Amino acid sequence: IVMTQSPATLSVSPGERATLSCRASQSVRSNLAWYQQKPGQAPRLLIYGASTRATGIPARFSGSGSGTEFTLTISSLQSEDFAVYYCQQYDNWPPWTFGQGTKVDIK
Amino acid sequence: EVKLVESGGGLVQPGGSLRLSCAASGFTFSNYWMHWVRQAPGKGLVWVSRINSDASSTSYADSVKGRFTISRDNAKNTLFLQMNSLRAEDTAVYYCARSGYYLPFHNWGLGTLVTVSS
Numbered sequence: 443i444v445m446t447q448s449p450a451t452l453s454v455s456p457g458e459r460a461t462l463s464c465r466a467s468q469s470v471r472s473n474l475a476w477y478q479q480k481p482g483q484a485p486r487l488l489i490y491g492a493s494t495r496a497t498g499i500p501a502r503f504s505g506s507g508s509g510t511e512f513t514l515t516i517s518s519l520q521s522e523d524f525a526v527y528y529c530q531q532y533d534n535w536p537p538w539t540f541g542q543g544t545k546v547d548i549k
Numbered sequence: 550e551v552k553l554v555e556s557g558g559g560l561v562q563p564g565g566s567l568r569l570s571c572a573a574s575g576f577t578f579s580n581y582w583m584h585w586v587r588q589a590p591g592k593g594l595v596w597v598s599r600i601n602s603d604a605s606s607t608s609y610a611d612s613v614k615g616r617f618t619i620s621r622d623n624a625k626n627t628l629f630l631q632m633n634s635l636r637a638e639d640t641a642v643y644y645c646a647r648s649g650y651y652l653p654f655h656n657w658g659l660g661t662l663v664t665v666s667s
Binding site for chain 1: 584593594595596599608609610611644648651652653654655656657658659660
C-alpha cells in the first residue's frame with residue numbers, strides 16, 4: 443500500500459491551524475497512525491486508529507478519516523509543533539508503509 | 550517507563566556485516582512484536598523488518614530480504630538485526646520500535662547510525 447502525504451511542506455504562523463492530508467492507495471480501514479519527528483529525534487506516536495490520541499498528546503492534535511483519506515489537524519500551532527509529520531498504515535502488512543512526510547515550518 | 554536503546558552502528562565497508570542490538574526495558578518484552586525502521590540521511594521512514602513476540606514469525610522489506618536477519622532474546626530483553634552484504638544504500642539511522650498485532654509503533658528507540666562506505 444502506497445501512502446501519499448500532502449503538502450510536502452506547510453508554512454504556518456504560530457497560533458494558526460494546520461491541516462495535513464494522507465491518502466492510501468487502497469483502504470486501510472482505520473488502521474492509520476500519525477507520527478511527529480523533530481530534527482535529531484526519534485519519531486513519536488501522536489494518533490492511532492485514525493483518531494485516537496496517544497498517551498500524553500495534547501488535545502490540539504486531532505485525526506480523522508477512514509478507508510483511504512485521512513487528516514491530521516493541529517488546531518493552534520505552538521512553537522514545539524514545528525516538525526515533520528508522517529502517516530503510516532498498519533492494516534495490510536508486510537510491509538508496514540509510511541508516507542513521505544509533511545514538514546510544518548514557521549511562516 | 551518504556552525504554553529502547555539501540556547500539557552496534559558504525560562505519561562499515563560495502564559488502565561487510567554489522568549486528569545491531571536493541572535493549573528493551575520498562576515493559577514485558579516477550580509480549581510484543583518488534584520492528585526495525587530505518588531513515589536515510591534527510592529522507593523519510595522506511596520499515597525494514599518485524600519479528601513477533603515468540604520469534605516464530607519474521608518479515609522483511611524486499612530491499613533487505615536475504616541479507617538481513619531479525620532475531621530476539623526474550624530472556625535478555627534484546628532485539629537484534631544481523632546485516633550482511635551491506636550496500637551504500639543501507640546507510641541510515643536504524644530505529645527499533647515496539648508494536649503488536651494490528652497496532653501502531655507505540656515506542657521508538659533513539660536510533661543508531663549505520664554508514665556503509667569505502
